[in-house]
Amino acid sequence: MQRTFLMIKPDGVQRGLIGKIIGRLEDKGFKMVAGKLVQVSDEQAKRHYAEHEGKDFYDNLVKFITSGPVFAMVWEGDNIIQLSRILMGKTEVTEALPGTIRGDYASHTPHNLIHGSDSPESSAREIANFFEAHELVDYDRSITPWM
Numbered sequence: 001m002q003r004t005f006l007m008i009k010p011d012g013v014q015r016g017l018i019g020k021i022i023g024r025l026e027d028k029g030f031k032m033v034a035g036k037l038v039q040v041s042d043e044q045a046k047r048h049y050a051e052h053e054g055k056d057f058y059d060n061l062v063k064f065i066t067s068g069p070v071f072a073m074v075w076e077g078d079n080i081i082q083l084s085r086i087l088m089g090k091t092e093v094t095e096a097l098p099g100t101i102r103g104d105y106a107s108h109t110p111h112n113l114i115h116g117s118d119s120p121e122s123s124a125r126e127i128a129n130f131f132e133a134h135e136l137v138d139y140d141r142s143i144t145p146w147m
């Protein structure tokens with residue numbers, strides 16, 4: 001079982017898409033283990049996007065992600081890092097296919113609604129940047145064997 005950090009970006013919160021996006025993840029069979037509304041600080045945003053420091057879009061990205069609350073989450077599932085990124089769709093909205101979250105709801109990069117970790121290493125780092133260990137809830141679902 002794998003965990004990933006998923007975050008509905010400020011555009012998703014402002015547009016009232018929290019429920020729809022969580023619904024997509026639930027429909028897929030993933031299990032939410034933590035979730036909260038967060039006003040991201042400048043320092044937290046810079047830690048989160050450290051890998052993009054120095055790129056031409058970095059300053060605007062930090063500005064965007066701190067421009068309003070995000071909905072930060074931890075989800076669990078087999079191969080969830082890879083599968084959730086498929087569900088999210090491509091970064092660039094012109095490449096995000098219909099049927100994906102970005103393909104169905106986003107029409108302007110960088111306002112692509114959702115962030116998802118891209119490796120186990122970034123998942124661990126990103127989860128630690130938003131959650132304390134006690135906020136991750138350990139529970140079973142009776143439906144798990146049917147997934």
Ligand code: GDP
Nearest residue numbers: 057060061090091109110111112114115116118
């Ligand atoms: P992701 O993992 O699919 O979110 O994509 P990246 O990690 O490459 O980029 C992080 C975020 O930065 C993206 O989701 C976009 O919001 C934004 N971004 C990425 N590339 C560009 C770009 O070329 N221009 C702009 N303006 N924003 C970008």
Ligand code: MG
Nearest residue numbers: 115116117118
């Ligand atoms: Mg990324």
